[in-house]
Amino acid sequence: MISAIGLIAGLGLLILLTMRGVHIIIAATVSAALVAITSGVAMMPPFADADAPDYVTAYMRGFTGFFADWFFMFLLGAIFGEVMSASGAADSAAKFIIERLGVRYAVLAVVAACAALTYGGVSVFIVAFSVYPMAVSLFRDANLPHRFIPAALCFGSVTFTMTSAGSPEIQNLIPIEFLGTTAMAGWRVSAVVAVLLAITGYIWLQRMVRRAVANGETFEGALGDHVERDEGPLPHPVLSLVPLIIVLAAFNLTDDMLGKYALVLALGLGTLAALAIGWRHRMQMPKAFGVGATGAVIAITNTCAVVGFGTVAQLTPAFQQALGVVTAIPGDPLIGAAIAVTVICGLTGSASGGQTIALPLIAPGYIDAGVEPGELHRVAALASGALDSLPHNGYVVTTIRAICGETHARAYGPVGALTVILPLAGLVLAVGLFIIF
Numbered sequence: 255m256i257s258a259i260g261l262i263a264g265l266g267l268l269i270l271l272t273m274r275g276v277h278i279i280i281a282a283t284v285s286a287a288l289v290a291i292t293s294g295v296a297m298m299p300p301f302a303d304a305d306a307p308d309y310v311t312a313y314m315r316g317f318t319g320f321f322a323d324w325f326f327m328f329l330l331g332a333i334f335g336e337v338m339s340a341s342g343a344a345d346s347a348a349k350f351i352i353e354r355l356g357v358r359y360a361v362l363a364v365v366a367a368c369a370a371l372t373y374g375g376v377s378v379f380i381v382a383f384s385v386y387p388m389a390v391s392l393f394r395d396a397n398l399p400h401r402f403i404p405a406a407l408c409f410g411s412v413t414f415t416m417t418s419a420g421s422p423e424i425q426n427l428i429p430i431e432f433l434g435t436t437a438m439a440g441w442r443v444s445a446v447v448a449v450l451l452a453i454t455g456y457i458w459l460q461r462m463v464r465r466a467v468a469n470g471e472t473f474e475g476a477l478g479d480h481v482e483r484d485e486g487p488l489p490h491p492v493l494s495l496v497p498l499i500i501v502l503a504a505f506n507l508t509d510d511m512l513g514k515y516a517l518v519l520a521l522g523l524g525t526l527a528a529l530a531i532g533w534r535h536r537m538q539m540p541k542a543f544g545v546g547a548t549g550a551v552i553a554i555t556n557t558c559a560v561v562g563f564g565t566v567a568q569l570t571p572a573f574q575q576a577l578g579v580v581t582a583i584p585g586d587p588l589i590g591a592a593i594a595v596t597v598i599c600g601l602t603g604s605a606s607g608g609q610t611i612a613l614p615l616i617a618p619g620y621i622d623a624g625v626e627p628g629e630l631h632r633v634a635a636l637a638s639g640a641l642d643s644l645p646h647n648g649y650v651v652t653t654i655r656a657i658c659g660e661t662h663a664r665a666y667g668p669v670g671a672l673t674v675i676l677p678l679a680g681l682v683l684a685v686g687l688f689i690i691f
Contacts, residue, residue: 260292316565341532350491368410374498440632600641
């Protein structure tokens with residue numbers, strides 16, 4: 255009982271501290287310490303019995319393990335995004351989509367721009383930075399409430415794109431390592447779910463925006479409006495799409511042979527293409543590489559922090575009991591797998607971190623029970639993109655506060671609806687389709 259209370263209190267503290275603006279590394283280590291103390295886990299190796307776990311070792315095992323496994327993917331992803339930005343290609347592609355749809359379809363334009371960049375391999379963080387300035391301009395011209403911009407950015411980036419079959423985002427790659435599948439695993443069901451999520455989510459977002467406008471809300475400034483754009487000439491939109499196409503094609507053509515490392519090859523080729531397109535801006539490229547490298551370290555370190563929290567939580571009796579209950583759920587094993595991944599990703603506040611913790615624990619048992627690996631891959635990927643978007647999620651915090659200059663009180667409601675409730679419905683649909691067919 256004390257262990258269960260401590261686990262719940264630790265998660266609550268993690269969410270509270272994050273929403274109060276405490277850095278995720280501080281929040282995660284403090285919250286993990288609370289979980290360890292309430293479960294009787296020794297704080298340091300000298301205080302632990304022989305062969306018994308301790309807080310410091312467990313936390314750092316999770317932290318450094320994730321860093322070692324995924325650093326190059328984060329690094330090349332961030333550099334690719336920065337080179338796309340410095341070359342003007344990201345702005346050109348996003349601007350092309352936005353201009354074609356226009357002010358009348360301001361919300362759709364922002365969502366479509368984010369979706370195109372995300373599915374093309376640009377890191378979701380870079381996507382938000384690239385599209386936000388144009389989103390502000392579009393929402394201002396359409397006189398739509400600024401507080402819905404984070405929802406539009408998040409919906410276009412982390413729902414029907416990030417966890418879909420063929421996506422080069424890391425959340426679709428992690429299951430490959432544990433299941434021996436490919437990025438296209440379960441693609442038929444994935445396509446149905448993605449289309450329904452895109453249509454339903456867009457209609458829901460539009461209705462929320464229209465209701466706010468009907469209640470008298472208009473566009474208003476925000477702290478994030480200090481973002482400036484280079485108004486110089488941009489590459490042709492068609493040319494700007496070439497690096498995205500190269501990443502997507504190279505990744506899906508080689509992931510059978512290279513597994514998760516197909517993304518390293520694909521992003522490397524995409525970066526070379528973006529460098530060629532942005533040759534006139536070559537003097538800015540060293541800075542872009544530096545900013546990308548710094549951003550990669552920050553992004554992966556933030557994720558490692560919540561993986562460390564999850565690794566400590568994994569040691570507790572409450573966690574093991576909860577895992578036992580989930581895996582013993584009667585009926586189709588996919589249901590238990592979906593619940594397990596969803597809950598663990600919610601605990602860690604990270605889709606990638608949660609999958610890294612959950613899959614080694616549950617994959618062997620479910621595969622032995624006869625679950626088809628491709629189905630488990632898709633269910634795990636979709637499940638990771640639901641409760642991970644609770645308020646303490648790193649991407650959510652960065653998008654709402656750092657990029658858009660909003661607050662959770664104003665902006666998280668629509669974000670939560672589109673990135674938690676909607677993906678949960680999509681997960682239920684996917685599991686149902688796999689069971690029926």
